[in-house]
Amino acid sequence: MRRTSVAMTVAIEEALVQRLVRDDGQEDICLATYRPSTGLSRFSALIRAVVPPEPGDRLVHGNATVTADYILRGAEAAQEDKCGLVLLHSHPGASHWQTMSAPDRACEASYANLVREVTGLPLVGMTLATGDRSWSARHWDVGVGRAVHCTHSTNVRVIGGKFAVTWNDAVQPPPQPSTRQTRTVSAWGDRTQADLVRRRVLVVGAGSVGLDVFVRLAASGLCHLTVMDFDIVETHNLDRLIGAERRDARLRRPKVHVALREARKAATAARCNIKVSDRSICELEGLRLALDHDLIFSCVDRPWPRAVLNSLAYSDLIPVIDGGIAIDTFSGGEMRNATWRSHVVRPGRPCMSCNRQLDLGLVAPERQGLLDDPAYIQHAGESFRPINPNVAPLSVNVVASILAQYVSFSVAPAGFGDPGPLQYALSTHHLECREDSASPHCTTEVAEGVGDHRVCLTGLHKDAERTRQFTGAVGASVRLLRLIDDRIEGVTTWLNLLGD
Ligand SMILES: [Zn+2]
Numbered sequence: 001m002r003r004t005s006v007a008m009t010v011a012i013e014e015a016l017v018q019r020l021v022r023d024d025g026q027e028d029i030c031l032a033t034y035r036p037s038t039g040l041s042r043f044s045a046l047i048r049a050v051v052p053p054e055p056g057d058r059l060v061h062g063n064a065t066v067t068a069d070y071i072l073r074g075a076e077a078a079q080e081d082k083c084g085l086v087l088l089h090s091h092p093g094a095s096h097w098q099t100m101s102a103p104d105r106a107c108e109a110s111y112a113n114l115v116r117e118v119t120g121l122p123l124v125g126m127t128l129a130t131g132d133r134s135w136s137a138r139h140w141d142v143g144v145g146r147a148v149h150c151t152h153s154t155n156v157r158v159i160g161g162k163f164a165v166t167w168n169d170a171v172q173p174p175p176q177p178s179t180r181q182t183r184t185v186s187a188w189g190d191r192t193q194a195d196l197v198r199r200r201v202l203v204v205g206a207g208s209v210g211l212d213v214f215v216r217l218a219a220s221g222l223c224h225l226t227v228m229d230f231d232i233v234e235t236h237n238l239d240r241l242i243g244a245e246r247r248d249a250r251l252r253r254p255k256v257h258v259a260l261r262e263a264r265k266a267a268t269a270a271r272c273n274i275k276v277s278d279r280s281i282c283e284l285e286g287l288r289l290a291l292d293h294d295l296i297f298s299c300v301d302r303p304w305p306r307a308v309l310n311s312l313a314y315s316d317l318i319p320v321i322d323g324g325i326a327i328d329t330f331s332g333g334e335m336r337n338a339t340w341r342s343h344v345v346r347p348g349r350p351c352m353s354c355n356r357q358l359d360l361g362l363v364a365p366e367r368q369g370l371l372d373d374p375a376y377i378q379h380a381g382e383s384f385r386p387i388n389p390n391v392a393p394l395s396v397n398v399v400a401s402i403l404a405q406y407v408s409f410s411v412a413p414a415g416f417g418d419p420g421p422l423q424y425a426l427s428t429h430h431l432e433c434r435e436d437s438a439s440p441h442c443t444t445e446v447a448e449g450v451g452d453h454r455v456c457l458t459g460l461h462k463d464a465e466r467t468r469q470f471t472g473a474v475g476a477s478v479r480l481l482r483l484i485d486d487r488i489e490g491v492t493t494w495l496n497l498l499g500d
Pocket residue numbers: 350351352353354355438439442443444445
């Protein structure tokens with residue numbers, strides 16, 4: 001079944017709250033426009049702008065009533081901006097996700113056909129519970145005429161310093177915390193745990209950082225996790241991929257296989273739904289899978305995948321938590337310094353290009369395969385180093401820094417949300433909170449909430465295709481050996497579960 005969701009920035013939320021919360025405590029109504037963001041299994045409405053009411057557009061008499069003229073004007077404004085229409089009203093003093101009263105349902109159903117006819121997109125209905133600023137939403141996307149029905153959304157996501165998600169318990173019930181999570185729950189309480197564990201989280205890249213992040217998310221009780229990487233384990237990865245074994249390198253196992261195995265061992269949720277994908281985020285299928293998620297961890301170092309993630313954090317309002325490490329050496333090979341960075345990429349914060357963590361000029365050469373061309377690398381000099389030194393004792397600091405950003409952004413301890421870009425220099429033991437600001441000329445940040453109208457950065461990824469194909473006699477025999485090894489691993493996991 002297709003899931004639906006709504007996302008907005010905290011700036012849009014503020015504008016809506018100003019329209020919907022009245023000094024006299026009565027209910028109110030307003031309209032807004034949205035752009036669609038279509039994933040493989042989720043359709044999200046990204047709220048773009050408020051369509052303010054004019055005098056006489058709605059009647060406020062305890063309950064509020066909207067006029068057909070306002071709906072028609074809103075639908076025409078939406079259609080001109082290639083948007084859908086959102087009809088919002090408030091429930092004064094209420095809290096949590098709201099169910100619909102019979103008059104609410106009748107009102108939205110009566111305009112659903114007209115709005116879809118004008119805009120070509122389903123009407124989205126939303127309710128603000130003013131008691132605790134909870135949102136609820138439904139998409140009028142089933143049937144036509146008198147048989148029109150709505151799909152209740154899974155959640156509503158507001159992206160600001162804190163990532164605030166309201167959940168529809170009827171569609172996505174909160175799982176019961178297990179005894180294995182007692183210490184985790186005691187850190188931030190039941191309500192926060194029930195929020196965190198329901199989020200669909202994607203980790204892009206299952207290398208030294210991504211693998212560790214993925215396993216720790218599973219250990220903290222998350223129920224819906226996906227890891228994406230097309231690469232395989234090789235002997236030279238074994239000094240950093242904690243959990244990967246020599247047989248994984250011998251069998252040329254996909255890195256996502258190791259991530260799946262280790263996350264299953266660590267998972268504390270009674271039911272942890274772990275998905276793996278051997279796509280690249282640079283491929284259309286990889287991007288569409290990413291659009292099914294609420295939060296993404298960027299654990300890749302190449303410019304092209306980072307550019308795709310940088311773009312979708314703004315265009316599709318899915319926050320991306322990114323980090324990396326650079327180790328400098330002297331010409332003689334001795335260590336000079338190590339620097340690790342972490343930041344949440346989201347509207348309101350500078351993008352990875354503006355905070356100088358991504359050189360967009362390297363995306364085109366990467367797409368042309370030049371970043372693996374020795375002549376190009378020599379010419380590019382310092383701006384691109386294909387083999388970055390990295391060591392297991394330091395990569396864990398990137399993991400820690402990224403996960404601390406995740407906790408600040410998701411939990412906001414004492415009301416403080418994400419701290420902005422952080423950078424630590426190992427040689428001088430100096431932690432810096434960087435003041436990088438957004439650029440007025442940044443094309444990534446202005447494309448906020450454009451959804452399916454985003455600039456297309458995906459394409460054919462030759463490396464990913466080549467790694468997945470792995471054909472011929474050698475490929476066939478390795479696949480057979482992997483199959484036998486999988487069976488042995490399956491029996492071991494089963495025996496371990498029996499032991500529990
Ligand atoms: Zn920017």
